[in-house]
Amino acid sequence: MRKGNIFLAATLIGGMPLLLVGCGTDLTPQEGQQAPLGREETRKTNFGKLFGDDFLFFGESKKFDSNATTGMRVNPYLWQASLDVLSFIPLASADANGGIIITEWYSAPQKLAERVKVIARVNDRQLRADAITIIIHKQIRSKNGEWVNAAVEPSVVTDMEDIILTKARQLKVRAGQK
Numbered sequence: 001m002r003k004g005n006i007f008l009a010a011t012l013i014g015g016m017p018l019l020l021v022g023c024g025t026d027l028t029p030q031e032g033q034q035a036p037l038g039r040e041e042t043r044k045t046n047f048g049k050l051f052g053d054d055f056l057f058f059g060e061s062k063k064f065d066s067n068a069t070t071g072m073r074v075n076p077y078l079w080q081a082s083l084d085v086l087s088f089i090p091l092a093s094a095d096a097n098g099g100i101i102i103t104e105w106y107s108a109p110q111k112l113a114e115r116v117k118v119i120a121r122v123n124d125r126q127l128r129a130d131a132i133t134i135i136i137h138k139q140i141r142s143k144n145g146e147w148v149n150a151a152v153e154p155s156v157v158t159d160m161e162d163i164i165l166t167k168a169r170q171l172k173v174r175a176g177q178k
Helices: 039-047 076-085 154-174
Strands: 007-013 016-022 054-057 060-063 091-095 100-103 114-122 132-141 147-150
Touching: 076 114, 076 154, 132 154
Parallel strands: none
Antiparallel strands: 007 016, 054 060, 091 100, 100 114, 114 132, 132 147
């Protein structure tokens, strides 16, 4: 049982006496009540610890799992495979949390009058065929030098998705998770 103390303090401020008086109360929790938490316990409960078995994740306390891919909302093997397969094209942006990769326009050296831009979207945390979506934009240079949109054969998109899925499976097997 902890009880507060009565305290009395006197000081002089500018020649005027100042008297502070406090009175204590019984700090023992009553039946059915939880003992009040201190500052550190409240911080840990509300915000997590920066080090230790919890980690700070946007104001929430989350248990740290060293095997988990913290912060990624997409399958890490599909994400890495997508980056690997598209590595020959410069990236415009890549968002691991959203699972979106957008490339710059790319022209193959043997087809300079044709260019493509690829958008890869990893849709899920599971390694499944429907967890990757590829969109390819294709343009062809017209006779007057302007880029004109052109159709992309669906087989090209399917082939790229298959290559990414195969690479993702290889990465997963290499990591020892069958």
